[in-house]
Amino acid sequence: MKKQSYHHGDLRSALVETGLRLLREKGDGDIGLREVARETGVSATAVYRHFPDKDALLHALARAGYEKLFDAQEAAAAGKPDREQAFRATGQAYVHFAVANPALFGLMTAYMPAAGEEEALALSTESRAGVSLRENIAALMPEGSGRRAQDIAAIQAMALVHGLAQLVIGGQVPNDPELIDAAVDQFGDWRHSHAQAES
Amino acid sequence: MKKQSYHHGDLRSALVETGLRLLREKGDGDIGLREVARETGVSATAVYRHFPDKDALLHALARAGYEKLFDAQEAAAAGKPDREQAFRATGQAYVHFAVANPALFGLMTAYMPAAGEEEALALSTESRAGVSLRENIAALMPEGSGRRAQDIAAIQAMALVHGLAQLVIGGQVPNDPELIDAAVDQFGDWRHSHAQAES
DNA sequence: ACGCCAATCTTAACAATGTAAACATAGCGA
DNA sequence: TCGCTATGTTTACATTGTTAAGATTGGCGT
Numbered sequence: 233m234k235k236q237s238y239h240h241g242d243l244r245s246a247l248v249e250t251g252l253r254l255l256r257e258k259g260d261g262d263i264g265l266r267e268v269a270r271e272t273g274v275s276a277t278a279v280y281r282h283f284p285d286k287d288a289l290l291h292a293l294a295r296a297g298y299e300k301l302f303d304a305q306e307a308a309a310a311g312k313p314d315r316e317q318a319f320r321a322t323g324q325a326y327v328h329f330a331v332a333n334p335a336l337f338g339l340m341t342a343y344m345p346a347a348g349e350e351e352a353l354a355l356s357t358e359s360r361a362g363v364s365l366r367e368n369i370a371a372l373m374p375e376g377s378g379r380r381a382q383d384i385a386a387i388q389a390m391a392l393v394h395g396l397a398q399l400v401i402g403g404q405v406p407n408d409p410e411l412i413d414a415a416v417d418q419f420g421d422w423r424h425s426h427a428q429a430e431s
Numbered sequence: 432m433k434k435q436s437y438h439h440g441d442l443r444s445a446l447v448e449t450g451l452r453l454l455r456e457k458g459d460g461d462i463g464l465r466e467v468a469r470e471t472g473v474s475a476t477a478v479y480r481h482f483p484d485k486d487a488l489l490h491a492l493a494r495a496g497y498e499k500l501f502d503a504q505e506a507a508a509a510g511k512p513d514r515e516q517a518f519r520a521t522g523q524a525y526v527h528f529a530v531a532n533p534a535l536f537g538l539m540t541a542y543m544p545a546a547g548e549e550e551a552l553a554l555s556t557e558s559r560a561g562v563s564l565r566e567n568i569a570a571l572m573p574e575g576s577g578r579r580a581q582d583i584a585a586i587q588a589m590a591l592v593h594g595l596a597q598l599v600i601g602g603q604v605p606n607d608p609e610l611i612d613a614a615v616d617q618f619g620d621w622r623h624s625h626a627q628a629e630s
Numbered sequence: 631a632c633g634c635c636a637a638t639c640t641t642a643a644c645a646a647t648g649t650a651a652a653c654a655t656a657g658c659g660a
Numbered sequence: 661t662c663g664c665t666a667t668g669t670t671t672a673c674a675t676t677g678t679t680a681a682g683a684t685t686g687g688c689g690t
Contacts, residue, residue, distance in 0.1 A: 391592075395593035
């Protein structure tokens with residue numbers, strides 16, 4: 233399997249793969265260009281044939297992470313009975329993915345695609361997650377909801393899962409899957425919830 | 432005002448101050464130990480008389496940031512008519528502070544005090560913000576709310592403001608103070624909001 | 631008032647990092 | 661087969677965090 237010829241064959245993919253592995257193994261999120269090259273069995277400057285600089289390498293890693301996240305979200309949504317449950321499942325999948333891959337998630341947030349100036353809400357006309365979020369919000373909001381109300385709801389949904397992920401990773405919220413799912417599920421009725429689910 | 436004697440007098444405070452200044456000036460959050468020392472007009476290794484390593488210096492900066500944040504939150508809450516408005520004001524102050532000081536806020540989240548294992552909810556018996564958050568939640572929740580429901584509500588509140596701050600800083604949500612305030616204010620009734628504030 | 635001591639700051643040095651420049655290898659088309 | 665170009669390598673440099681050894685000085689006991 234190992235080609236140890238002078239030319240590697242497909243180095244770019246190999247670098248991304250070892251990068252993901254290092255992010256999985258080391259708790260802290262800071263990986264080095266030299267470290268990735270060394271672990272791939274290649275010399276440091278070889279990286280520059282495939283990435284203009286370290287930032288580009290990390291950007292590629294973040295991009296790979298986003299695709300994994302989207303896959304996980306789609307898998308979680310698939311097979312849910314109604315749209316609302318599917319929507320909540322995507323939110324829970326977001327948090328669970330982040331908690332399961334803290335270093336990678338950190339990179340992803342550090343290299344989050346900043347939205348263009350033209351769009352009022354930035355999350356985001358280009359990404360799969362952005363459009364599906366908007367669709368779901370629009371479908372689940374009450375009938376007469378205006379554009380602005382939908383924007384706010386979308387922002388709240390994004391902020392909740394994103395913030396929750398960070399809090400669990402940071403250790404401010406205990407890593408309890410039931411608690412996480414409940415926090416996402418009960419989004420929207422925190423002042424109205426009288427029943428306390430004793431499971 | 433400038434002592435240029437061999438001994439600086441109060442170097443530790445000076446280092447923290449220039450650290451805060453650098454975080455304010457440079458957009459990206461990564462400041463170096465040598466950079467702080469150089470800008471303070473002192474040699475790099477002098478830092479080690481006051482901090483065991485770079486991490487300790489950054490930790491002190493984060494700590495200073497938290498105190499500023501708490502002050503801002505208290506100032507925002509002061510003078511509000513009822514408790515609910517005061518509570519929402521603290522949430523808005525959190526986001527506004529983060530957006531106004533993105534690099535410092537990044538450090539703060541990176542060095543967030545992880546909660547001890549013993550407490551179910553981690554935010555937190557030690558910090559001012561933690562207790563006031565719990566008090567407010569308990570006071571604003573409906574009468575028969577159980578402990579778990581309060582925990583979930585507190586987590587949701589923290590996650591919302593924290594995530595919102597990150598999204599605005601990251602550029603995924605436009606930096607519009609009215610939008611931010613609305614997203615915090617309308618927390619809890621995203622599916623029930625029919626009226627759209629055309630302000 | 632004097633002397634020394636311990637706290638504070640300095641310079642010198644080391645390993646590791648990101649990156650640029652110059653050189654080496656080999657796969658592939660003429 | 662020859663040579664060109666894509667792909668790696670070695671070397672070198674500036675910068676960083678950190679340690680070790682030496683310089684400076686404010687303050688305390690006598």
